[in-house]
Amino acid sequence: MVKVWFQHEQNVPSKxxxxxxxxxxxxxxxxxxxxxxxxxxxxYNGQLLRPSAEVPRDTTDEMPIVFTKLVNVPSS
Incomplete structure (x- = not known):
């Protein structure tokens, strides 16, 4: 098993x-x-990660993988 840090929205990072x-x-x-x-x-580290990308292993609580909820923008 590998430990990785992640952050969901603006929550405190978790592992x-x-x-x-x-x-x-x-x-x-x-x-x-x-x-x-x-x-x-x-x-991660300012770069978008594709679903098939390998999970970064050098994450920390100060540099976590960040998950941002996608918002459906209505067409104008």
Whole structure:
């Protein structure tokens, strides 16, 4: 297991243990569940992470993986 730090919205960073071969999609499913995982965008160190990206292992409470809820913007 690998420990990674994550932050959901503006909450205090938390840590979670995941399998070493997990990708971002796996991490989102573990945190948010399969129903809600698609509602979040993932960034780390200012860079957008794709669902297939490897989970960064050098996370800290000061530099966590950040999940931001996607907002559906109505068309004008």
């Amino acid at each position: 979670i243990n995941i399998d070493p071969d997990s990708d971002i999609d796996d991490l989102k499913e573990k945190i948010f569940g399969s129903t809600d995982k698609g509602q979040y965008q993932t960034t």
